[in-house]
Amino acid sequence: MSENVGRWLRDEIEDAILSYEFAPGERLDETVLANRFGVSRTPVREALMQLDAIGLIEIRPRRGAVVIDPGPHRIYEMFEVMAELEGLAGSLAARRLDNTSREAITATHSRCEQSAGAGDSDAYYYDNEEFHKAIYAASRSDFLEEQCVQLHRRLRPYRRLQLRVRNRLSTSFSEHCAIVDAIFAGNGDEARRLLRTHVGIQGERFSDLVASMASR
Amino acid sequence: MSENVGRWLRDEIEDAILSYEFAPGERLDETVLANRFGVSRTPVREALMQLDAIGLIEIRPRRGAVVIDPGPHRIYEMFEVMAELEGLAGSLAARRLDNTSREAITATHSRCEQSAGAGDSDAYYYDNEEFHKAIYAASRSDFLEEQCVQLHRRLRPYRRLQLRVRNRLSTSFSEHCAIVDAIFAGNGDEARRLLRTHVGIQGERFSDLVASMASR
DNA sequence: AACGTCATTCTTGTATACACGAATGTTGAC
DNA sequence: GTCAACATTCGTGTATACAAGAATGACGTT
The missing domain is CATH 1.10.10.10 (Winged helix-like DNA-binding domain superfamily/Winged helix DNA-binding domain)
Known part of the structure; x- marks a missing residue:
């Protein structure tokens, strides 16, 4: 307590x-x-x-x-903002990366690899969260980190629904790989771009979200 | 009350x-x-x-x-996030612009022109606020608009300090012009880029901010 | 003289009591 | 039978009372 x-x-x-x-x-x-x-x-x-x-x-x-009941449309808007903020975090992380952050990202990333390989979506759900938080922290912007964590928290339930979608686990992890590469290469623009598309929900993923919400 | x-x-x-x-x-x-x-x-x-x-x-x-005492560094971080969100708002506005939003932007923009021309920094302070809010609204994303308004509110006092800086008024207004052009032309990427640099505080503007904060 | 301990005081944290507005159900009239 | 007005009830909004922890100052000891 x-x-x-x-x-x-x-x-x-x-x-x-x-x-x-x-x-x-x-x-x-x-x-x-x-x-x-x-x-x-x-x-x-x-x-x-x-x-x-x-x-x-x-x-x-x-x-x-x-x-509050955030309808599908509003949830989409929230993911849109989240994508933007994570993109910024990624680009800053790429520029400012130090050893501590690098190790944190590597550690959480490999944990994602394990749970994704095992097909354990619940474990991946947590590991994924830690991975993203490691990127927020690596941005070295306290305010941005706080904003990201807070929004991430609010979107948690919908993220969970998304992971249930078929094949999403391995897709997500391979996207992580590219993101890590870009950050470690110091390529901020690429990291930003990759994170934006990784976090945002475009095309069929939005329909998936609506469908899984409706089925509850 | x-x-x-x-x-x-x-x-x-x-x-x-x-x-x-x-x-x-x-x-x-x-x-x-x-x-x-x-x-x-x-x-x-x-x-x-x-x-x-x-x-x-x-x-x-x-x-x-x-x-809470947000030191210069944290304020910089807040502007950084604000710039990102406004950039997103601008790019969405460029894509989704309708007549209502167009008129709102035009109206607030010309009010900025008047107060900037008159050198009335207090009037410009308010008109500028309305101009930016018109862009938030034009994004057609309720959530983004709320986030922008809230952060804008928190940054209000520092924005005010910034406007006191010599020549900032006319510089700001000419940046507005370019932003309006980009949005009306439907050029989302350009609108985003312009807004990011317009809102962010880079280089000497950061020193100006620190200096004006210290002088209080 | 300086530091530590204890007591006092002050402020916050929680509970309870009371006031007021909104929601709801009942009764009467059309 | 339906609708409207009124009374009653229920829940929120505010004030006050009480409890408990933190800050402060005094006193004693080293």
Whole structure:
């Protein structure tokens, strides 16, 4: 449990939303949440305020909080921005790479190789996350890293859906290889381009996303 | 005053921070704020929670809230991300431009022309803001627009400092012209490139920023 | 004189109580 | 039978009270 109940609740509710335990559009009753977590309404409200500021829920004055339902179109927009930010991170990483970052990228990359080779999509899901975070860190831009991590977190559930798609695992990993090559070669423009297409969801991948969302 | 005291306070405190009334590093005492605004501590705390989530202040458990002090380096990083996002907005705007957006851009652009011609840096400051917002909207990506507006807001005070620099007004406006041309010509890559350099702070402009920050 | 320990005080964190607006269900009229 | 007005209920918004941890200062010891 975090330092104080408010933050703990924020993380707890955030996780519940990102894992669809609290479905999009669902109403979040303060009293119910307070009882469920065995605390008073005060920290619950504080947690909700923060989630509202982050953009995960919407608090309509006097009318309670509801989980935001980002339709396929908005999710596409979020991936579009994510692609842009990751592209920037990649290009900076290529320019500024040092030994520490290089090793972190290599380590996470080879872990991806293992889980992709084993066809373990759950393991790959985590390793992939670490790989991308290694690139954010390698950008040496704290602000960019924070923005990337936050957006990455919000997109987590949809990323997971994507990995279920047939052949996506090996495709993803081979894209990683090219990205690593570009970064290690110091080719910022290439790293940017590759990351943009790796992260963005164009063409049939968007239809896949819509389909997998609809099937839930 | 907004719908509820909490939100009102959030905006109020946010403005106070962005206008340096609450200086970076300053401690924000809940009781003092409550007295100052004539409310109880509860809504003050809720406002602070939100500002913490946005990243304007930092709340250290049991040790109170302090206004975050983004040093020159971090501000540079923020402009770097802003440049990237605006570049994306510009490129999308060029592709998706419709009559409504076209008119909005034209209108705000000519207002910039007037204030720049008059050498009125305060007026230009506002008109420039509207011009950029018109481009965000023209991107037709709600999420991107929100992100841009939010970051733009956080960078507002530094932008203001920048405009004070000699000749910056006319330089800025002539860059606008090129940007408008690129967007209207449907040249997304060019719009992106121009916006990136327009928004980013490279070379001597960074030194200018540091200097103007130090002189406060 | 300097440092460490303890007590006091001050501020934050949480709970509870109360006020007010919104939602809802009921009753009456057309 | 339907719709509208009103009352009731329920949930949010704010204030206050209480608990607990951190900062501060005084006192004693080395």
